[in-house]
Amino acid sequence: MNGNSKSAIEVMYTNLPNDKPGFSNPLGESLGVLAQKMHIHQLHPNGNNLIHLQRKVQVWIDSHLNMDHLRRVSACTVSQSATHIEVLLYQWVYFGKTLGRVAPGATRAFLVFDELIWKVLYHYPSFLSRDMAAGRAEVVDGLCKYLRTPKEERSDATWLISAMEDEMRALGVGVEDMAIIIFHLYISINTNARKTVFWPPTEKETDKAFDGESLVDPFYIQDPQNCPIVDAVWHETLRIAGWSASIRLITKDTVVGGKLMPKGHRVMVPHRLQHFDEAVFGEETHAFRSDRWLKTDGLGGKDLTKSPSWHPFGAGKTLCSGRFLARFSVTTFVATLLRRFDIEAVGNPSFPEGDEGRPVLGIISIKEGQDFNVRLTARARP
């Protein structure tokens, strides 16, 4: 699945001098190890990089989630009339405008790949995974075109993409290998947040973040004091739809609960199972009940987000560095959508069930064939 050349893997995992130019490297680590720190540098609220990215997300959503734009993007439109539109939505933020220009089919190709990613996890043989491989190849090819475009033409890319590229070029990593490495980063960015965008209306609570149609203060929505229902619905969505797991290498023979876990094997920690523990999360853990997260009327005032059983973004050293951006993007998107449109299901579909049997790397998909169209009608405001 990785697809990188042996030489690229070697160069990515060879320790580098601690005085190398570019991203600081006090411990003299390899670029493969530094990449994790670069993600955190881009995505943690402590620095300035996250806020730049959040602003880009906000501007992207503002300029794309409106009737005029949706009408123009005919490729996403299922049907439209003078008053309504039926659409599919998607976005480019990390790579600036260039990727969409040089590889216009890559978004759809990624969605095909992403729904079939379980074939990778099950090590499906290549003759049974041509559909998945074709989607992957198209995105990697698009990333090659992107990386071959002169850098000055893509100065709107985010810090992380630009810095990773500089570091890899400095080590002599070739374009195809860079594209594959960035593709794996692309999976982390795009697979989960897009599937987290289904949750019930909370429009009243987010009112104060808007001036008319415009979301003027997206950070208002991030604060649970201002928007406790948004906060509760976000957590309940992650609980119900999250299939997070952490994988660890066993470095010495270890006995847990009488079972020997031999050195050299890998162990998977399926956090999802903990999220359905009624002793922690209360009754009916298979039902969507966001009130369990409301500290005032939830489980005896307990803050469930502090529970040791709560790991929607994994844990420890590999804890998801995109968790702040994920919440920001999803809540900004949904709040803007609900502010601007009335949304109606087309026909009388049942609410889709989560496809719990299909392995994913975060948020589960809905069962095949249960997707349905929604009709968006611009809201009339006094």
Ligand code: HEM
């Ligand atoms: C609702 C959305 C998301 C969910 C549920 C999610 C979940 C996860 C999970 C379960 C892991 C593995 C943790 C482990 O191994 O212990 C992970 C890793 C990661 N995620 Fe996310 N993620 C989401 C969104 C994002 C976004 C938007 C980004 C980037 C902008 C991102 C970047 C990453 C990265 C870079 C890693 C690897 C962390 C490391 O090993 O250092 N994620 N994510």
